[in-house]
Amino acid sequence: MSKVGIIGAGLSGLTLALALHQQSIPSIIYESRPDAPLNIGGAVMLSPNALRVLDRLGVYERIRTRGYTFTKVDYRNAVTDTVTEMQEFGGKDKYGYDALRIYRSELIDVLLEMLEAAGVSIKYGRKFAKVLEETERQVTWEFTDGSRETAQLLVGADGIHSTVRKYLYPDLVPKFTGLAGITAAVPTAQLQAPVDLHLPLTYVLPGKGGFVIAPQQVDGSEQLIGKQRRVEKDLTREEWAAFMADKESQVKFLQDIDPAFPEVVHRAVSNIPHDKINVWPFYVVPRLNAWSSEDQHRRVVILGDAAHAIPPSAGQGINQAFEDVYMLSLLLSDTAKENNKDYLAASLKWWQESRQARVDQVLELNKQIDLRRLPQSQDSDGLEKLNFEVGWLYDIDLDQVVGNWLKEFQ
Numbered sequence: 001m002s003k004v005g006i007i008g009a010g011l012s013g014l015t016l017a018l019a020l021h022q023q024s025i026p027s028i029i030y031e032s033r034p035d036a037p038l039n040i041g042g043a044v045m046l047s048p049n050a051l052r053v054l055d056r057l058g059v060y061e062r063i064r065t066r067g068y069t070f071t072k073v074d075y076r077n078a079v080t081d082t083v084t085e086m087q088e089f090g091g092k093d094k095y096g097y098d099a100l101r102i103y104r105s106e107l108i109d110v111l112l113e114m115l116e117a118a119g120v121s122i123k124y125g126r127k128f129a130k131v132l133e134e135t136e137r138q139v140t141w142e143f144t145d146g147s148r149e150t151a152q153l154l155v156g157a158d159g160i161h162s163t164v165r166k167y168l169y170p171d172l173v174p175k176f177t178g179l180a181g182i183t184a185a186v187p188t189a190q191l192q193a194p195v196d197l198h199l200p201l202t203y204v205l206p207g208k209g210g211f212v213i214a215p216q217q218v219d220g221s222e223q224l225i226g227k228q229r230r231v232e233k234d235l236t237r238e239e240w241a242a243f244m245a246d247k248e249s250q251v252k253f254l255q256d257i258d259p260a261f262p263e264v265v266h267r268a269v270s271n272i273p274h275d276k277i278n279v280w281p282f283y284v285v286p287r288l289n290a291w292s293s294e295d296q297h298r299r300v301v302i303l304g305d306a307a308h309a310i311p312p313s314a315g316q317g318i319n320q321a322f323e324d325v326y327m328l329s330l331l332l333s334d335t336a337k338e339n340n341k342d343y344l345a346a347s348l349k350w351w352q353e354s355r356q357a358r359v360d361q362v363l364e365l366n367k368q369i370d371l372r373r374l375p376q377s378q379d380s381d382g383l384e385k386l387n388f389e390v391g392w393l394y395d396i397d398l399d400q401v402v403g404n405w406l407k408e409f410q
């Protein structure tokens with residue numbers, strides 16, 4: 001590959017540029033925002049599968065000490081205040097890495113520093129509009145200001161409401177699930193949590209849903225608190241902006257706590273700073289048949305939320321995007337195969353199938369988690385409670401997986 005154009009400077013786009021650079025593939029990122037990349041939603045949770053990718057890219061060493069490390073989340077019955085189940089999120093001995101909860105801004109800062117050192121440029125204020133022409137060797141596209149660019153490959157890392165995806169699916173609209181996550185950050189001291197209370201945890205009040213408490217900041221001095229809110233109908237962008245801006249209503253929702261919850265939950269919501277509130281409406285992209293322009297020449301690819309935005313239950317949204325990115329960079333690096341005209345089609349097809357299979361497994365895990373957090377959820381009806389075996393998720397070595405496929409392809 002002599003040049004890749006990446007649309008979107010979110011976590012997928014930034015990480016893809018870094019991964020391509022590691023494979024000596026030049027790329028340019030185009031971002032619609034006028035300056036700094038999207039910094040939404042406070043902190044994110046990174047699990048060993050993603051941390052292994054970030055380690056191979058040299059990112060892990062730089063972020064390791066910038067977030068809160070943990071290994072598991074407890075599920076506690078809110079009435080009896082006892083642990084009913086435990087879900088692993090990481091573990092150095094078992095999976096090579098503890099889980100890391102890190103502010104998105106910290107991760108973005110590190111990626112930007114590394115991209116600058118690598119000489120990768122990010123063009124801000126360039127909003128992708130449409131693909132103009134795709135040939136066997138390259139693709140040309142246009143921005144909303146009428147300017148044009150050409151590259152060997154165009155990657156849409158432009159998020160859940162992706163415009164690049166419209167080239168593959170002109171009529172597709174992400175589906176609103178009817179739920180939004182309402183979260184806030186409060187000082188840990190406010191909780192006056194018993195010393196033997198393990199955090200993070202999810203309190204479950206049977207029949208009434210859950211309440212999440214998760215430490216953040218390196219020293220655990222802050223707690224994310226949150227619960228899920230039903231929202232009657234999908235809202236327009238402007239309506240969501242107004243919904244998010246109505247902090248009083250979000251505080252009221254968070255403070256509406258059933259008396260059956262333990263005191264620590266009541267103290268957690270006693271004082272909620274408005275500037276630490278986040279609203280995350282849950283949209284999903286239905287399962288797509290193609291993540292690249294297979295009817296044309298496969299010179300247009302989508303990944304991350306653009307290809308498979310998934311509900312947040314297992315906290316795998318961004319973790320799965322890192323898997324997409326790293327695997328794709330390894331496949332594109334195989335320049336020896338560049339003259340084999342079947343290689344691009346075959347590798348992209350296999351990439352999508354393997355990635356989709358993992359995303360499907362994560363969706364199953366989500367259902368298991370919802371079964372615990374949302375006992376009345378329609379999605380969970382009739383599901384059997386299975387144990388939380390997650391080795392398949394955390395133990396993957398993508399270098400090995402791709403290496404094996406390349407050997408077979410030869």
Ligand SMILES: Cc1cc2nc3c(=O)[nH]c(=O)nc-3n(C[C@H](O)[C@H](O)[C@H](O)COP(=O)(O)OP(=O)(O)OC[C@H]3O[C@@H](n4cnc5c(N)ncnc54)[C@H](O)[C@@H]3O)c2cc1C
Nearest residue numbers: 008010011012032041044127128158159280304305317318
């Ligand atoms: C409030 C909130 C909290 C979240 N918390 C978590 C969490 O704890 N854990 C987790 O795993 N996931 C979490 N997620 C989901 C996670 O943020 C997404 O999975 C992740 O951001 C996807 O990354 P992405 O780079 O694919 O897309 P995005 O982060 O959406 O980035 C897309 C980028 O493309 C740009 N763009 C869009 N259109 C164009 C265009 N036409 N031209 C040029 N640029 C364009 C956007 O400005 C943006 O910078 C959260 C999401 C939200 C909203």
